[in-house]
Structure formats: structure tokens, C-alpha cells
Amino acid sequence: MSIRMKVAQAVLLSLYAVGCLTQPVAAYDGAMTLIIENDTFTGSDDNYTNGVGFSWASDDLDTYGRESFLNKWGRFWAFLPFVKDDGYTTYASWSLVQEIYTPDEITDPDPPGDDQPYAGVLYLDNLLYARKGRWGHVWALKLGVVGPDSRAEDVQKGFHDLIGANEPLGWHNQHPNEPVINLGYTAACLAAEGSAAGLAEWKIVPVGTLGLGTYFTGAGLGIYGEIGWNLVDAFGGAALRTGFNAASTVGIGPVDNLSVAFFGSLGGFAVAHYLPLDGTVFTDSRSVDTEPFVGMASCGFSVRQGRFALSFSTSFFTETFETERNNAEFGTVSLSWYY
Numbered sequence: 001m002s003i004r005m006k007v008a009q010a011v012l013l014s015l016y017a018v019g020c021l022t023q024p025v026a027a028y029d030g031a032m033t034l035i036i037e038n039d040t041f042t043g044s045d046d047n048y049t050n051g052v053g054f055s056w057a058s059d060d061l062d063t064y065g066r067e068s069f070l071n072k073w074g075r076f077w078a079f080l081p082f083v084k085d086d087g088y089t090t091y092a093s094w095s096l097v098q099e100i101y102t103p104d105e106i107t108d109p110d111p112p113g114d115d116q117p118y119a120g121v122l123y124l125d126n127l128l129y130a131r132k133g134r135w136g137h138v139w140a141l142k143l144g145v146v147g148p149d150s151r152a153e154d155v156q157k158g159f160h161d162l163i164g165a166n167e168p169l170g171w172h173n174q175h176p177n178e179p180v181i182n183l184g185y186t187a188a189c190l191a192a193e194g195s196a197a198g199l200a201e202w203k204i205v206p207v208g209t210l211g212l213g214t215y216f217t218g219a220g221l222g223i224y225g226e227i228g229w230n231l232v233d234a235f236g237g238a239a240l241r242t243g244f245n246a247a248s249t250v251g252i253g254p255v256d257n258l259s260v261a262f263f264g265s266l267g268g269f270a271v272a273h274y275l276p277l278d279g280t281v282f283t284d285s286r287s288v289d290t291e292p293f294v295g296m297a298s299c300g301f302s303v304r305q306g307r308f309a310l311s312f313s314t315s316f317f318t319e320t321f322e323t324e325r326n327n328a329e330f331g332t333v334s335l336s337w338y339y
Helices: 003-017 069-076 152-163
Strands: 031-038 047-057 089-102 119-132 135-146 178-189 192-196 200-213 216-229 255-274 293-306 308-317 329-338
Touching (some): 047 152, 178 216
Antiparallel strands (some): 089 119, 135 178, 178 200, 200 216, 216 255, 255 293
16 A cells, blocks of 8 residues: 555544534543554555554543643643634544555565565554534644564564465565654544435535655545444544544444444545655655555445444555556454443
8 A cells, every 4th residue: 555545544534533423422531442454355465564553542631630641731732723722622542553565576575666665664643633513623743663663574574474474575675764753634524414314314524634744745635424323423434544543432432322334435635755655754765756646435334332333444545656566455444442
């Protein structure tokens, strides 16, 4: 997978992050989400090949004591537009994520220079969500490392050995160690909602996103749609690379009734820099030139009951670099638990 994925998801996730319906929220201390992404879900094994993330998301920061870390954290960032502003509800989340990228042929110890480079990225996403009425805003700070210190090589080789798959032989060509820092902003608004013949509910959410940093620099526009029963005021699911993988739990707590949603999104992105393809910023590395514009599509479903939420989605992208062998695609499974 590549740039499109990243951006595309930015859209997706943003959407999730910024859901905009109005429903009562049960009290809870926090929500934990485990996300697993892999291209084998869609029958491939290259580009963005695997991602694993663990997220924690808060309730409304004002529900925690004024002297608590969470309340202080929100006040520290109150200079950001919308955060802690009158009428807005602010939430925080943190996600620890590892992403793994490989070329088309992993058994080649010296893969072609015009294919997806080997890359491993390990980072912490720090997110603040500000929501008011139909609007949602997300501020993101990504901090981490690309290169051998991400331990991506060890993880992929260990997993392939466990399942008896081919050993990846080209990791000595991976991006070198370099810090990762990225800023992001996403805005979304509930544009329309209603019911379909009184049998199901639906909603449509346009979203825009901006990124600046060593991981992703660019902008995107997209639209998210959802139809189902007992829909909640949150997205159905989210991909790791967008940075909004906790969005499915932001602003909505445990639900009493079964909630089922089928969702999809379309997005387009202008890309100036995407680390897994364009390579490191301050040191030399293998690289390919990303396409300046990338399109994406995602679809999936989510199920919520009580304190648990489960979702599955697949994401597909247009060509992310000119010599790409196969268009990037992958599946995302997430499981959330409120406590």
C-alpha cells in the first residue's frame, strides 16, 4: 500500500473521528481498541503489508477531575482552535502503531529500485477531538521512528517463520533510522441524515484533512456514508494510517441495543511527501516518486453491543507511484472495549 492509503485513510478516519449525530452517551472511563491490518485480507502480499495498533480514547475531558492528567492535557492544548472552546466537547486519544511496507517480491534480496521500498514505522499518535453539534475537528501529533529501530524486520520475519511463509530477504535495504514527526488537522460535518423507508438510518459526512511533516505532507477531501440500525454518533471503523483509529469510540459510550452499520468512503488526495515511498527526509534512502494525486475507496461494517464494538473494512487505492506492480489494498479489523 502507499500514499493513497495513508491519505485515504486520513479521510476515513477523520470521518470516524468526527461523527455528528446526537445520542446520549453512557458513562465510561475510557475505551481500548486493538486494530490489525493486513493485505492478505484482500489476497495480496506487498506494499503496505501489515499494521498493528493499540489505542486508548477518553470520555469528555471535563468528566475527569480538574487536577487529573487528562483535564490538564486538554487545558495545555487549549490554544488550538476549537479545543476546550465554549460549546465544544473535547476528547483525547493515544495510539501506538507499527506499520510494515515491502516490495512486490520479498524473496529477492535486492529488489528493483523502482518498487515499493522496505520500510518499518513505529509511532505514537496523539489526538485531540473537539465536537460541537454537527461539526467535529481533530488535531494530531505523530511522533516516532522509521528504520531498523521500528523492529518491523523482526516482526515480519518472526511471523512468516511462525506461519511457514516465505522469508523476506531484502530488509537490509530498508529506510535508515530517522525520527518521525507530523502534524495533522481534520474537519468533518454531518451534511445529511435520515431514514430509508423507515427501515434503516443513514448519514453522510464530508471531510477535509491536512498533513505536514516527515511522514505525510498533503491535503485530502472525501465523503463518508453509513446506513444501518441504531446508528451511533461515531464512525463505524478506522484504518491505522489515518491516525484516527480511535475515532469509532470517540463521543459515544457503551450501547444498550444492538447497533449495526454498513459504511463506505471515497476520497482524493494531493500528496507532496509520503515517507514509505518518498523515503527519509534527512538521510539518503531508497525511494520512488509518489503520484501527486491519489484516489481511494473503502467499505465495511461494524457491530456494537454493550461495551464491545467490532468492525471490518477493506480499502483500495489508485496508483500511488508510476511503477507500482499492483494497486494497494488491505483489510482492517478492529475490536473495542469500554470500561
